[in-house]
Amino acid sequence: MSNASDVLTVGQLAKRAGVGVPTIRFYERRGLLPSPARRASGYRQFAPDCVQRVRFIRHAQELGFSLREVQELLSLSMDPHKSCADVRERAAAKVADIEGRLASLKRMRTVLTRLMKRCPGDGPTEACPILMTMEPEHER
Amino acid sequence: MSNASDVLTVGQLAKRAGVGVPTIRFYERRGLLPSPARRASGYRQFAPDCVQRVRFIRHAQELGFSLREVQELLSLSMDPHKSCADVRERAAAKVADIEGRLASLKRMRTVLTRLMKRCPGDGPTEACPILMTMEPEHER
DNA sequence: TTTGACTCTGCACTATGGTGCAGGGTGGAG
DNA sequence: CTCCACCCTGCACCATAGTGCAGAGTCAAA
Numbered sequence: 397m398s399n400a401s402d403v404l405t406v407g408q409l410a411k412r413a414g415v416g417v418p419t420i421r422f423y424e425r426r427g428l429l430p431s432p433a434r435r436a437s438g439y440r441q442f443a444p445d446c447v448q449r450v451r452f453i454r455h456a457q458e459l460g461f462s463l464r465e466v467q468e469l470l471s472l473s474m475d476p477h478k479s480c481a482d483v484r485e486r487a488a489a490k491v492a493d494i495e496g497r498l499a500s501l502k503r504m505r506t507v508l509t510r511l512m513k514r515c516p517g518d519g520p521t522e523a524c525p526i527l528m529t530m531e532p533e534h535e536r
Numbered sequence: 537m538s539n540a541s542d543v544l545t546v547g548q549l550a551k552r553a554g555v556g557v558p559t560i561r562f563y564e565r566r567g568l569l570p571s572p573a574r575r576a577s578g579y580r581q582f583a584p585d586c587v588q589r590v591r592f593i594r595h596a597q598e599l600g601f602s603l604r605e606v607q608e609l610l611s612l613s614m615d616p617h618k619s620c621a622d623v624r625e626r627a628a629a630k631v632a633d634i635e636g637r638l639a640s641l642k643r644m645r646t647v648l649t650r651l652m653k654r655c656p657g658d659g660p661t662e663a664c665p666i667l668m669t670m671e672p673e674h675e676r
Numbered sequence: 677t678t679t680g681a682c683t684c685t686g687c688a689c690t691a692t693g694g695t696g697c698a699g700g701g702t703g704g705a706g
Numbered sequence: 707c708t709c710c711a712c713c714c715t716g717c718a719c720c721a722t723a724g725t726g727c728a729g730a731g732t733c734a735a736a
Contacts (some may be wrong), residue, residue, distance in 0.1 A: 460644040473661045480664040484655045487648050487666050494645045504600040505634045508627050515624045521613045524620040
C-alpha cells in the first residue's frame, strides 16, 4: 500500500497542514514531530500521518495549550500506561487556567468601563478621571 | 521647599514604587520615565513624583495596557492639545481588545468542558474523546 | 544541460517585560 | 581610612512561537 510516493517533503507537509516550512522544522526540534527519515540528500521524508499530527498541534493551540503542554498531551497519547483520566486532568487544569485569565480580564473591563462612565469626554487631560484613577494616590 | 535631600536614587525610587532597580532603568530606556538629572558621579537623581509615575505605569499594566500603550497614555497626559476624549478613546479600544480576548477564552472553555463531559475518565488514551476531538478528521 | 523551485544547516531576529552578571566607581558610616 | 552597600554601563539571557536570511546543495521538468 504505502510506497515511496506516499512520503512528504517539508514543503508538502507544511502546505497540507496549513503552516509554514520553518514551523515544521521548529516542531521537529521541539520534539512535537518525530525526526523523519532522510533521503541520501538529507531531505526529510515525512509519513503522511504527520499532517494529522501538525493539525492536532494547531487545534490544541487554539484550545489554549502551549507547545509544551501539547507535547505532554502527545506523550500521554503515546504512553500505554496513561489513561483518559490523565488527559482529562490536563483539560481540567487548562480550564482552571482559562478561568483565571477570564476573571482577570473581567476585572480589567469592569474598572475600565467604570472609569469611562465617569469621564466627561471633553476637557483637559489633567482632569480626566481615567488618568487620575490610574494615579496611585487613588489606591485600590 | 524642595532641596537636595528630596531627590531619590534608583534604589530609593525602586523601593518606594515597589519594583526592582533594573525595572526603573528599563522604564527610563523605554521613555516611560524622563531621563533624570545626574550627580557628578553619574548617579541618577529622581524627583519624588517619579514614584507616582512608576505606580501609574504598574496600575495601567494591571488594567491590561502594554508598556507601549502606557507610553501613549502618558504622552496624552503631557500634551495640552489632547483632551479627555483622547484618553477615553484608548480606554474604549482597550475594552474592545479585552472583550475579544474574553470571547476567545470563553470559546476555549466551552469546547474543553464539552470534551470533558464526553470523556469517560478511564480507558486507554486512544479512545479518549478529548484527544480524538483534537485530531482534525473531526474538522471544525 | 540548464533553470527554477525546493531543501539543507545554522544563526540571528521579532515582540514582551523584564532579570542577571561582570567589572568597574562612589558614598557615607565607623 | 576602610568597608560595604550602593551605583554605573553594557551585554547576555529567560520564556513564547515562530520568522528571516545566507550560503550551499538537490530535484525535476524542459
